[in-house]
Amino acid sequence: MLADFQQAMADLIASPQRCQQLREAADSTVLLADYRLTRRERDRLVAIAAHPGMSANCTVYRSNRLTPLVLNLPDTCAALGPRLRDTVDRFWAAHPTDNFVHFLIESNRFATYLEDNPPAGPEVHEPYNERPP
Amino acid sequence: MPAVGNRLFRITSHPGPESRPGAWDLKVHCDDETGADWAGADEISVDGTADDLPLPHIYDGDSDTGENTDLSARLGFAWYSEHLSSFATMRGAVPNAQAGLGLPVPYDEDVLDLLCAKVDHVQDRLDLRLLLENPAVFTPVPDCEFTEPAFLNELCRRTGCGVLLDLHNLYTNVRTNGVDSAAYLAELELAYVVEIHLAGGSELGGFYTDSHADVTPSEVWRLAYEHLPAMSALRSVIFEFHESSVDRIGVSVIVEELERIHELVAPVAASR
Numbered sequence: 001m002l003a004d005f006q007q008a009m010a011d012l013i014a015s016p017q018r019c020q021q022l023r024e025a026a027d028s029t030v031l032l033a034d035y036r037l038t039r040r041e042r043d044r045l046v047a048i049a050a051h052p053g054m055s056a057n058c059t060v061y062r063s064n065r066l067t068p069l070v071l072n073l074p075d076t077c078a079a080l081g082p083r084l085r086d087t088v089d090r091f092w093a094a095h096p097t098d099n100f101v102h103f104l105i106e107s108n109r110f111a112t113y114l115e116d117n118p119p120a121g122p123e124v125h126e127p128y129n130e131r132p133p
Numbered sequence: 134m135p136a137v138g139n140r141l142f143r144i145t146s147h148p149g150p151e152s153r154p155g156a157w158d159l160k161v162h163c164d165d166e167t168g169a170d171w172a173g174a175d176e177i178s179v180d181g182t183a184d185d186l187p188l189p190h191i192y193d194g195d196s197d198t199g200e201n202t203d204l205s206a207r208l209g210f211a212w213y214s215e216h217l218s219s220f221a222t223m224r225g226a227v228p229n230a231q232a233g234l235g236l237p238v239p240y241d242e243d244v245l246d247l248l249c250a251k252v253d254h255v256q257d258r259l260d261l262r263l264l265l266e267n268p269a270v271f272t273p274v275p276d277c278e279f280t281e282p283a284f285l286n287e288l289c290r291r292t293g294c295g296v297l298l299d300l301h302n303l304y305t306n307v308r309t310n311g312v313d314s315a316a317y318l319a320e321l322e323l324a325y326v327v328e329i330h331l332a333g334g335s336e337l338g339g340f341y342t343d344s345h346a347d348v349t350p351s352e353v354w355r356l357a358y359e360h361l362p363a364m365s366a367l368r369s370v371i372f373e374f375h376e377s378s379v380d381r382i383g384v385s386v387i388v389e390e391l392e393r394i395h396e397l398v399a400p401v402a403a404s405r
């Protein structure tokens with residue numbers, strides 16, 4: 001059904017790893033078993049996951065989620081340095097997109113996540129100093 | 134960019150060829166990411182000019198239509214517009230979660246039926262015409278029952294909605310997916326087009342994107358000059374640019390783009 005098709009597509013765009021798994025899957029029905037899909041919808045998702053443009057979808061998705069964090073927590077992102085990528089991956093896995101993507105709320109959520117889940121390595125104090133009101 | 138409470142409104146002006154040759158329409162685009170509610174809309178700086186100029190307004194499918202109805206009543210919007218894309222999903226951990234980008238729509242009969250009902254609902258609720266915009270898509274849904282222009286034609290025919298033809302989105306799809314722009318524009322009923330968008334893009338990871346980061350490419354201008362005369366219902370032409378690109382593009386260049394829009398619409402407006 002359409003709602004499950006859209007959800008499956010959104011989940012693929014949010015996860016390059018999941019796209020790769022679908023591209024390599026011998027049986028797509030296993031990986032897409034959580035969705036109620038027609039045969040045509042399943043075939044379409046397999047084709048979309050294999051489409052060269054899927055990497056652009058994934059990049060734009062990540063860019064759209066990263067933008068509020070970079071805008072509102074620039075020092076935090078700089079302090080995380082090379083740890084930023086893995087940290088936001090874990091944050092996004094724990095906090096999927098909400099029904100209202102507000103830049104300040106998203107940034108505040110990330111700051112709270114960092115406080116609760118401090119990354120390994122040098123301590124990052126900036127969330128305390130620059131988190132949105 | 135005037136601020137209303139915490140909510141920012143980007144206001145762009147553009148010629149209104151049908152309403153009054155030489156007159157300017159205003160477009161108000163509410164930047165949802167900045168938050169705040171509609172309560173401050175009374176203070177919007179275009180109040181007053183709205184009395185005699187048509188205002189298109191971008192419809193946010195996630196907003197309460199009641200809020201938009203109230204705002205429309207105050208400002209006198211001429212139409213609402215939204216992308217022909219899915220921006221929210223229903224089946225995730227958070228119902229109605231944002232997809233993170235516009236998802237491509239399967240252009241099938243059952244989706245057409247579903248969308249027609251939604252368009253009817255929005256138009257009835259807002260008492261305004263809805264325009265649907267052709268999207269820029271990296272991964273089109275394969276094996277659809279309709280082409281995109283045929284799907285838009287049928288949506289318009291069944292519901293009375295119109296088309297917001299983003300020529301730069303079309304150009305992006307030409308570059309990304311090899312869409313034939315001539316065939317696309319030959320199939321689309323140009324009489325349904327009420328608004329067109331011009332813009333420039335940029336490369337991202339080997340893909341050309343509709344990033345609104347540059348001036349309008351020459352090929353997009355060519356499409357506009359060639360096909361605008363057939364758009365008998367056209368009311369506005371917009372140059373889209375992202376605020377973060379203003380310094381790089383340059384204000385004087387942006388003004389040149391707007392002046393070129395005047396040159397584009399002047400002969401068409403004069404003939405109507």
